Amino acid sequence: MKEDGGIEIDGKPAAATVQCRHCGGHFPAKIIKAGALFTAEAARRMNSLGVTLRGYCHRCNGPVCGPKCAECVPWEQQLENAMAGRPPNYKPVQASVPRVIHG
Amino acid sequence: MSCYSGIGSATLSTSAAVTVAGLTGGTTVVPRIYEVIVSSYDTPADQSTQFYLQRTTAAGTAGSSVTPTALGLGRAALATFGSGTYSVEPTYDAAGILAQFAVHQRNLFKWWAFEGREVFVPATAAAGIGVKSVDSTQADDWHGTVFWME
Numbered sequence: 513m514k515e516d517g518g519i520e521i522d523g524k525p526a527a528a529t530v531q532c533r534h535c536g537g538h539f540p541a542k543i544i545k546a547g548a549l550f551t552a553e554a555a556r557r558m559n560s561l562g563v564t565l566r567g568y569c570h571r572c573n574g575p576v577c578g579p580k581c582a583e584c585v586p587w588e589q590q591l592e593n594a595m596a597g598r599p600p601n602y603k604p605v606q607a608s609v610p611r612v613i614h615g
Numbered sequence: 616m617s618c619y620s621g622i623g624s625a626t627l628s629t630s631a632a633v634t635v636a637g638l639t640g641g642t643t644v645v646p647r648i649y650e651v652i653v654s655s656y657d658t659p660a661d662q663s664t665q666f667y668l669q670r671t672t673a674a675g676t677a678g679s680s681v682t683p684t685a686l687g688l689g690r691a692a693l694a695t696f697g698s699g700t701y702s703v704e705p706t707y708d709a710a711g712i713l714a715q716f717a718v719h720q721r722n723l724f725k726w727w728a729f730e731g732r733e734v735f736v737p738a739t740a741a742a743g744i745g746v747k748s749v750d751s752t753q754a755d756d757w758h759g760t761v762f763w764m765e
Contacts, residue, residue, distance in 0.1 A: 516728060516729055517726065517727055517729055519724070519726050520727075521722050521723070521725075522723050523723070529714075529728075531728070531732045536735060537668075537714055538726065538732075538734065580710065591645075591735055591737050594739050594742065595739055597739075600710070
């Protein structure tokens with residue numbers, strides 16, 4: 513996973529960070545154990561027990577920081593919501609209209 | 616885009632959260648923080664502190680208002696910067712923790728972001744980001760330096 517930032521301690525690189533594609537927060541990048549997939553509900557339960565779980569959003573094509581960002585609201589949309597005074601998880605209705613083919 | 620820095624300092628507490636540095640934007644600016652440095656200037660000791668980089672919705676009352684330093688030849692910053700010790704802590708967004716890190720008192724800690732991956736402050740009145748100690752094993756004196764662009 514491509515890193516989005518880094519951490520240095522006393523001038524020496526200590527860790528890479530990645531940015532949550534929903535809230536914009538940074539967290540240390542860690543190797544993901546193969547087969548470690550959980551549903552959002554299971555992730556929330558484990559999080560409430562103190563287990564730190566990260567995720568991946570396939571719509572935003574990037575990492576998310578945890579169950580609190582499970583709902584896909586990209587950070588650009590969250591920024592716009594904050595500036596417009598909308599709820600943080602507001603998303604505009606998106607609809608696609610098939611192309612009309614004239615016979 | 617111009618780059619700026621601000622240095623805050625505060626004496627931490629072992630029983631309460633203390634803001635070391637606070638950046639507050641406004642409706643005409645979207646500050647983007649790309650680097651944060653925290654270090655203690657107290658007598659070296661084997662102690663540690665947990666810091667949050669967290670969104671604020673009200674600036675609180677800072678111990679002192681710091682004029683941001685322009686890192687280039689740009690204009691004066693539109694965002695404002697406050698240093699501890701706050702008489703009224705900023706109002707923090709509980710869901711807005713952007714980063715958390717535990718730092719040993721003897722270390723200098725730096726977090727930085729690549730271009731395009733900064734943490735943004737929305738262009739909303741009184742919105743900001745604070746560098747806050749949430750838990751400290753000793754009430755030491757700490758600096759917090761924030762670099763941002765706007």
